[in-house]
Amino acid sequence: MNYSIETPRLILRQWKDCDYAYFYRMGQCTDVMKYFPGLLNNEQNKALADKFRTIIDTQGWGGWAIELKASRQFIGFSGLHDQPEQFSFSPCTETGWRLSADCWGQGFATEAAIASLHFAFEILRKTEMVAFTASQNKPSLAVMHRLGMDYVQDFDHPALQQDHPLRKHLLYKITREAFQENHGEYGLNQSVRIVQG
Numbered sequence: 001m002n003y004s005i006e007t008p009r010l011i012l013r014q015w016k017d018c019d020y021a022y023f024y025r026m027g028q029c030t031d032v033m034k035y036f037p038g039l040l041n042n043e044q045n046k047a048l049a050d051k052f053r054t055i056i057d058t059q060g061w062g063g064w065a066i067e068l069k070a071s072r073q074f075i076g077f078s079g080l081h082d083q084p085e086q087f088s089f090s091p092c093t094e095t096g097w098r099l100s101a102d103c104w105g106q107g108f109a110t111e112a113a114i115a116s117l118h119f120a121f122e123i124l125r126k127t128e129m130v131a132f133t134a135s136q137n138k139p140s141l142a143v144m145h146r147l148g149m150d151y152v153q154d155f156d157h158p159a160l161q162q163d164h165p166l167r168k169h170l171l172y173k174i175t176r177e178a179f180q181e182n183h184g185e186y187g188l189n190q191s192v193r194i195v196q197g
Contacts, residue, residue, distance in 0.1 A: 003060050003123070005115045006193040010108065012064035012078060012115055015053040019065050019074040022100070023049050026076065031101040035137040035166060052077065061119065066099070066112050075103045078112035080120055080129075086158060089171060092130045093120065097143070104139070110146045114183055117147065118192045121176045130173045134166040141170065148182030149174040 004013040026032045027040030027048075040048070055062035063079040076099035084091045095116045097109045113131075120126045131149060133140040134157075149172040160167040174182075 001060055001196050002056055003119065004195045004197070005064070005119055006069070006195065007111050007115045008191050009069055010112055010115070011067040011069055012112060013067060014056050015049055015065045016074075020046060020049055022074045023077075026098065026100055029101055032098065035134045035140070037160065037164070037166065052079075055081075061124070063096070064116075066108070068103075075100050075108065078109070079116050080124075083130075088155065089130070089152075092128075093124075093126055094130050094132065095120065096131060097140075109140075109143050113143060113147055115192050117174065117179055118183065119194060121179055123194060126176065128173055128175050129179075130171060132169050132171045135168045135170050136166070141172075144172045147174060148178055150178075 002014050004011060006012075024042050024045045027042075027045040030039070033039050052063035052065075056064065061080060063077045063081060065074055066076050066078055067074055076097065078095070078097035078099075080093055080095055082091070082093050095113055097113055099109055099112075117129055120129050130152075131140075131144050131147075132155075133144075135154065152171040152173050155169050155171055156162075156167050157169045
C-alpha cells in the first residue's frame with residue numbers, strides 16, 4: 001500500500017508518467033544541478049524516477065513526486081531514503097529534496113521536507129533523521145536550518161573523486177523530540193495529512 005502526504009499547498013505522491021518530461025528538464029537545468037556532479041540526460045533521469053517509483057511501490061514510501069495542490073503541477077521531489085552502508089555514519093535514513101528552479105524561494109522545499117519528516121517520525125517511528133549536501137549548497141543548508149536540524153560533521157562523499165570540488169559534504173541530523181518541538185513553528189503540525197491508498 002502506497003502512502004501520499006498532503007500539506008497546505010502540496011501533495012507528495014507516487015510518480016506518474018506525465019511527471020517525467022518535467023523531471024527531464026530539471027535534470028538538464030544548470031541551476032537545479034549546480035551542486036550535483038553533472039547534468040543528467042533523459043536516460044539517467046528516467047532511471048532515477050523509475051527507481052523512486054519502484055521503491056515506493058515496494059515499501060509504500062520513498063522519494064515522492066511533489067505536486068502543487070492549486071495547479072496540479074509537478075515541481076520536483078522530496079522524501080526519504082535508507083542508506084544502509086554507503087557512508088561512515090550508515091545505517092541511517094536521509095531526507096532530501098530537489099525542486100524546479102521556478103519554484104524556489106516560496107518555502108516549498110521546507111514544507112515538503114517537514115511533511116517527509118513528519119511521516120518518518122510518526123509512521124515509520126524513526127528516532128533520528130539525517131540530511132546532507134555539498135558544503136557549497138547554501139540553499140539546501142538553509143532548509144536544514146529551518147527544519148531545526150543540527151550540524152554533525154563534515155565528510156567526503158565516497159562516490160566522488162578525491163579532487164572533485166563537491167566532494168566535501170556537511171551532515172545534519174534531527175531527533176524525533178527536536179522535530180516535535182520545532183515543527184509546530186511552521187504551522188504544519190495540524191495540517192499534514194497522510195493518506196493510504
